[in-house]
Amino acid sequence: xxxxxxxxxxxxxxxxxxxxxxxxxxxxxxHYDQLGLLSPARDGGGRRRYGPAEVSRLHQIxxxxxxxxxxxxxxxxxxxxxxDPRELLRRQLEQAEERIAAAQxxxxxxxxxxxxxxxxxxxxxxxxxGAGPSTGQLIELIExxxxxxxxxTPEQFEQLARRRREMADQLTPEEFTRLQERxxxxxxxxxxxxxxxxxxxxxxxxxxxxP
Amino acid sequence: xxxxxxxxxxxxxxxxxxxxxxxxxxxxxxHYDQLGLLSPARDGGGRRRYGPAEVSRLHQIxxxxxxxxxxxxxxxxxxxxxxDPRELLRRQLEQAEERIAAAQxxxxxxxxxxxxxxxxxxxxxxxxxGAGPSTGQLIELIExxxxxxxxxTPEQFEQLARRRREMADQLTPEEFTRLQERxxxxxxxxxxxxxxxxxxxxxxxxxxxxP
DNA sequence: TTGCTCCTCACGTCACGTGAGGTGGC
DNA sequence: TTGCTCCTCACGTCACGTGAGGTGGC
Numbered sequence: 001x002x003x004x005x006x007x008x009x010x011x012x013x014x015x016x017x018x019x020x021x022x023x024x025x026x027x028x029x030x031h032y033d034q035l036g037l038l039s040p041a042r043d044g045g046g047r048r049r050y051g052p053a054e055v056s057r058l059h060q061i062x063x064x065x066x067x068x069x070x071x072x073x074x075x076x077x078x079x080x081x082x083x084d085p086r087e088l089l090r091r092q093l094e095q096a097e098e099r100i101a102a103a104q105x106x107x108x109x110x111x112x113x114x115x116x117x118x119x120x121x122x123x124x125x126x127x128x129x130g131a132g133p134s135t136g137q138l139i140e141l142i143e144x145x146x147x148x149x150x151x152x153t154p155e156q157f158e159q160l161a162r163r164r165r166e167m168a169d170q171l172t173p174e175e176f177t178r179l180q181e182r183x184x185x186x187x188x189x190x191x192x193x194x195x196x197x198x199x200x201x202x203x204x205x206x207x208x209x210x211p
Numbered sequence: 212x213x214x215x216x217x218x219x220x221x222x223x224x225x226x227x228x229x230x231x232x233x234x235x236x237x238x239x240x241x242h243y244d245q246l247g248l249l250s251p252a253r254d255g256g257g258r259r260r261y262g263p264a265e266v267s268r269l270h271q272i273x274x275x276x277x278x279x280x281x282x283x284x285x286x287x288x289x290x291x292x293x294x295d296p297r298e299l300l301r302r303q304l305e306q307a308e309e310r311i312a313a314a315q316x317x318x319x320x321x322x323x324x325x326x327x328x329x330x331x332x333x334x335x336x337x338x339x340x341g342a343g344p345s346t347g348q349l350i351e352l353i354e355x356x357x358x359x360x361x362x363x364t365p366e367q368f369e370q371l372a373r374r375r376r377e378m379a380d381q382l383t384p385e386e387f388t389r390l391q392e393r394x395x396x397x398x399x400x401x402x403x404x405x406x407x408x409x410x411x412x413x414x415x416x417x418x419x420x421x422p
Numbered sequence: 423t424t425g426c427t428c429c430t431c432a433c434g435t436c437a438c439g440t441g442a443g444g445t446g447g448c
Numbered sequence: 449t450t451g452c453t454c455c456t457c458a459c460g461t462c463a464c465g466t467g468a469g470g471t472g473g474c
Contacts, residue, residue, distance in 0.1 A: 015427090025464075026427095026428085027463095027464060027465065028463080028464060045471085045472060046430095047428055047429075047472090048429095063350055064353075066317070067320075067353075068317065071463070072462095089321055089324060093318065093321045093322070096314045096315075096321065104307075106278055106307040107304065107307040107308060110300055110304045110307065111304070114300055114304070117297070139271045139275070142275075226454075236438075237453095237454085238438060238439065238440085239437080239439095242437065246437095256446060257455065257456095258455075281436075281437090
């Protein structure tokens with residue numbers, strides 16, 4: 001027994017223990033080690049041993065990762081190099097708000113599509129009349145909902161949804177297909193410039209921009 | 212001039228034109244071609260030519276991609292193989308709502324941190340007193356905000372924020388550091404089981420669960 | 423001796439980005 | 449002849465997942 005072994009109980013964790021404790025994978029901890037983000041000491045056999053300092057640092061890593069920061073930036077932050085924290089907060093706030101807005105647009109559109117698919121009130125029934133809507137019809141609907149979303153207020157939108165439901169009820173599948181074909185033709189007849197404009201408008205709606 | 216050349220004006224687009232029109236990169240269109248997701252015809256020189264059908268299909272691809280669908284699933288959908296559209300809508304709705312909730316938690320926390328950093332009302336001033344908050348202090352704050360978030364109502368939270376601001380004003384940097392050190396010690400003194408429990412609670416708050 | 427945990431390569435994933443090196447049409 | 453667009457490899461990115469093959473402690 002060497003003097004170094006004479007200390008108290010081991011307050012250190014093996015990689016598997018830490019993984020179980022944090023819900024991370026062992027591989028993730030290996031990864032952090034490779035990056036130099038979290039490099040524990042090694043025991044005689046070369047096995048990783050995480051002490052209080054490492055546990056605490058991992059703690060901080062997880063907090064920052066929860067904010068959506070890339071690991072490289074987390075490393076910079078924790079090592080005190082570069083980066084203005086206030087600037088960082090601003091950026092993360094912006095990104096969070098963009099994510100909220102984008103996801104809300106998707107949510108609104110999906111809800112509208114579900115509503116339009118349920119003329120009799122139950123869109124989620126296990127296919128009462130056979131196969132359910134075709135993919136083509138679905139995409140048609142989605143596109144229309146996206147266009148609707150910003151041209152009308154929710155009230156107008158509700159009105160239109162009702163009308164659309166009535167119309168859809170009267171269309172045969174053949175008519176629906178023809179409608180889609182006419183639409184594809186109209187689109188393909190656009191000049192590149194017109195197409196660019198249309199796509200530009202579309203892009204303004206989908207990825208960014210706070211409503 | 213061969214008979215095949217005698218047709219009307221070319222209603223077909225080169226890859227670069229389509230890229231400019233849609234805002235996609237040429238590389239992305241190449242990628243879709245490789246995947247078999249969108250494979251245009253080729254001219255004599257082997258160059259891609261996108262006709263009305265391809266433009267229309269790309270249109271649909273972009274709509275579905277905007278929903279967050281992986282390209283592989285988009286391909287299945289458009290080829291009519293597999294996949295129940297209603298099941299898909301349900302899944303995408305769930306995911307959108309999870310994204311909203313997660314991003315809102317992050318937003319709330321950041322706003323609270325910014326508020327706590329601004330005892331004199333202006334957190335974004337270009338560093339009136341030198342360097343701004345240290346990373347350690349920032350992480351301390353963030354952690355506290357996360358814990359606060361679910362233990363208190365917004366009103367209680369406001370009260371605490373005020374008190375915390377007063378306290379922070381009275382703490383010297385040395386005291387702040389000591390506080391953080393004590394916290395790290397307390398954490399490292401936890402048993403793996405206790406750590407697991409703590410991390411489990413944390414995980415329930417951060418990634419999933421609708422508030 | 424049998425499990426269990428640990429180790430280090432090393433390739434795979436996803437949706438492209440980014441050159442590298444070369445060809446054809448205006 | 450000079451640009452511009454196009455082509456096909458093919459490696460890089462980000463945060464790991466997933467075996468592959470082998471070793472050490474209870």
